[in-house]
Amino acid sequence: MMIRRMLFIITLIAFVSTSCFAAQRRTPVVDAVSKAREAVVNIRTEKLVQRRNSRFFGFGDSIFEQYFRDLLPAQSYKTQSLGSGVIIDAEGHILTNAHVVDKASKIFIALSDDQPELEAQLIGKDNRIDLAILKIVEAGDYPFLPLGRSDDLLLGETIIAIGNPLGLGHSITTGIISSLQRRIQIDQQHSAVFIQSDALINPGNSGGPLININGELIGINTAMATQAQGIGFAIPINTAKRVLSDLINHGRVRPGFMGLLVGAVSPTYVKSHGTGGVLIEEIQAGSPAQKAGLLEADVILKIDGVAVAFPEQYFSLRQTYTPGDRLKISLLRGAKRLTKIVELESLPLGYELSYTRRVFGFDLYQRRDGVYINKVIAGSVADKVGLQRGDQIIKVDNVRVANLTEYKQVIEYRLGRRPLTFTVVRGNVGYRVELP
CATH class of the missing domain: 2.30.42.10 (PDZ domain)
Structure with missing residues (x-):
């Protein structure tokens, strides 16, 4: 009897000890990951790329390329890229980076490392903000992570990044917030504000969620080329919240008109x-x-x-x-x-062209091969820099414009921004002019 009692006591002590150790291991980070990980998806895209081997060696993006590149033989091949995303509602809408799905012909997602892929479709994206919305094609009641907030974050608070680094499947990295409003220059015309942390963000982590210790979505991880090690960036979730409705309902972010x-x-x-x-x-x-x-x-x-x-x-x-x-x-x-x-209001109909006339002093019209200047107002900015009727505009701020629709889309995001650089073709000569 005594032996049985001793065995019972030993077993009970072992059980209690194991339970205590397990409880100690279940940290707030473990709890936060448990809440969020089922809503994180791996993203794989396929792209059909056509490449023409230029014969105009040494000229780069030259006028020869502009007019004759379509005559060069093209080679087609498929490429694949990997990334991450997070499901934000039960219908299967996924928030990710725009660059993760850029130019994708097919998009596939996996809910976990051991589940088969599902097809997803692109609903909307905005390259300037680097955000995109996908939707899982197959109807279902999907696990999702509600949007948190990024306006009450604290310097030094613990954050967790979940993603698909290097295509290895779900992985977790942790760190602290180093800066709440780190401004990064994206290119010559654009900069953006990010949450900066010391959580490791590798290629493949892009588009995945950044969460706080409560498992709340506070940002979208963005892998960026940087000279420094141990620095991660994320788009604040409040930025995403402001544009989600436009991405879902309009396929793009409509700029608000301020005037x-x-x-x-x-x-x-x-x-x-x-x-x-x-x-x-x-x-x-x-x-x-x-x-x-x-x-x-x-x-x-x-x-x-x-x-x-x-x-x-x-x-x-x-x-x-x-x-x-x-x-x-x-x-x-x-x-x-x-x-x-x-x-803010919606942009008035045709405002981009009236803005061009009022601010820069020229009118445009469209031909089959592009956008041309129809009239230059005497004494205007355009007149002073030498633009003429019949000049073809092929780029604005280094963004190609093949028709008036593309021209208006470029201008609507640059309303009030000066100077703008126009790439112009006159006859067989191409040049750039800066309009202040």
């Missing part, structure tokens, strides 16, 4: 006021900006609490807002600080 032309404040202004800002140079009559009471010569200091020290910051932030959004504008009028609420 401003802005410029940089002078170095003297910065020195005397101790801060930068964006100078309002012109307000269009009847625009949302005028209705809200903004005036020319006002200096915009913040939009929704985010500082805008120079025009590039203003444009990068504004492009994440859509029609109907209400912006809280903090500004300086003389020595007085004011706050105005501007409700």
